[in-house]
Amino acid sequence: MTTGPQAPEGYDPHAYPPFAVTVDLAVFTVRDGALKALLIERVDDPYAGAWALPGGFVDIDEDIPDAAWRELHEETGLEQFAGHLEQLGTYGTPGRDPRMRVVSVAHVAFAPNLPDPTPGSDARNARWCDVDDLDLPGLRGSHADAEITLAFDHARILADAVDRVASKFEYTPLATSFVADHFTLGELQHVYEAVWGTRLDRSNFRRWVKDTTGFVRPTSGTARRRTAGAGRPAALYTADEDGPGTLTPPLMRPDDARALRHDPRAPRHEPGALRPDEENR
Amino acid sequence: MTTGPQAPEGYDPHAYPPFAVTVDLAVFTVRDGALKALLIERVDDPYAGAWALPGGFVDIDEDIPDAAWRELHEETGLEQFAGHLEQLGTYGTPGRDPRMRVVSVAHVAFAPNLPDPTPGSDARNARWCDVDDLDLPGLRGSHADAEITLAFDHARILADAVDRVASKFEYTPLATSFVADHFTLGELQHVYEAVWGTRLDRSNFRRWVKDTTGFVRPTSGTARRRTAGAGRPAALYTADEDGPGTLTPPLMRPDDARALRHDPRAPRHEPGALRPDEENR
DNA sequence: CCAAAAGTGTTCTCAGTACACCCATGT
């Protein structure tokens, strides 16, 4: 091992146990009226052939957000990512990676409806996977007959990430990160319904969105038939960039949208109660 | 550097950059009607003599929650810690520790009114510090004339932790972690008021607490003068252990309690928007 | 008696809910 970076005199770089630090990404988009997560097929050996969240090692002089954005760009192939990225939590149980002790800082990213599966820069296969088709611990459908199983503890990370997205939708205008820069209120409502897995009253949703300051701004344009079929053309709106990052009042999802989830509303992020004698999972 | 733990054949333990991983703890209690955080005086050289959050290195085979509980016991000297501990977020900006590249997993702990400053097992000085007396970035009083400055990025961590506690009080019964196992509704209200830095209507608070299932249970006992002075003896309550970890409906803090904070309601945890080109502190 | 804190009740208002109804367009 080399000496620690910028280590002054008097410190022993061997005095601390060496960890590997990675970033994992739960990248979401809404497509075909469903919440989808980006998964990649692993080629390297731990869990080779299995599906996993995109991610990779953090460089020794690289900030963690930078590493997350770098991996996001590398794995999605998107240079201009217009969405949102934030830290979710850190997962570092010994043995979660059979190779070595790895601490992974998981992130959540919100993407607008992206061009297509976007295979990564390397040879891996990539796809958008419906989260309802996955067997996530205590979440949504929880299909025991799911054909896809995720590598490492990525099922838990993804379950926490889904909870995070659903919570964020109540208090923040981040739903606009899932749609194009100009969108109709119907599209925005479809995003909410896909993320929450519920139905919303069109009239009340529209009134809440328009009465909430700092959420959307009307534009002069009107949507000329972007969805197939008939219907009156909808007015186009834009995200209000000047607004605060918070919605007042919040839009609380209906109770049936919470019942679908395991431990709703509370786990904004925490991976459990973290009691000393309890199993953490 | 030694070979990575349980590394199978074919993997090079030198292939990843070695990080140090620590846990930092923001331990809160309510005392004298104010929210206090546990700070220790550093003796070792980086920021020696400065005040900092308790914390330490994670062992190479130790789970992160275990490390957090271990440090909590070591630093507070409390064997039986009746409170609550949860992960807050991870702070790993290069250079935050001048010795080496350190990634710190910060935690939040809620403690009942503890016996006293409780100096740690080692020689360091420890004290409960009023969070309003600290200069925390964009929070509460934000005293520019604060006498105490915190080591590393602990001011930011503590600011995020205060936000987390205030948010948690809206949706979870964790306020009971700040009081003894038997408490009066007045005491519980004082805890809420200290954490939110606001005043609540006594009548409405009491009605909300009693109407919220899974929060408190009445006991037969009645408090016999624990606060000095006159007044009718109050009934004693206990935390409802059987309830879900969430409060329905939530108790929203009044708007003036949000205005005290920098970026209220939204940053349940995220340390900012994490844009690639932005400074992340 | 008075102050202080606990406990109870009542009114008002407003936001969420559940609808009904009309408008514009494609087929």
Add this chain to the structure above:
DNA sequence: ACATGGGTGTACTGAGAACACTTTTGG
């Protein structure tokens, strides 16, 4: 004509806010 989705209005209801009032203690 009719189905489809956009847009508007309205009555009902329940929870929060504000506040008045009673009860029980200590001094």
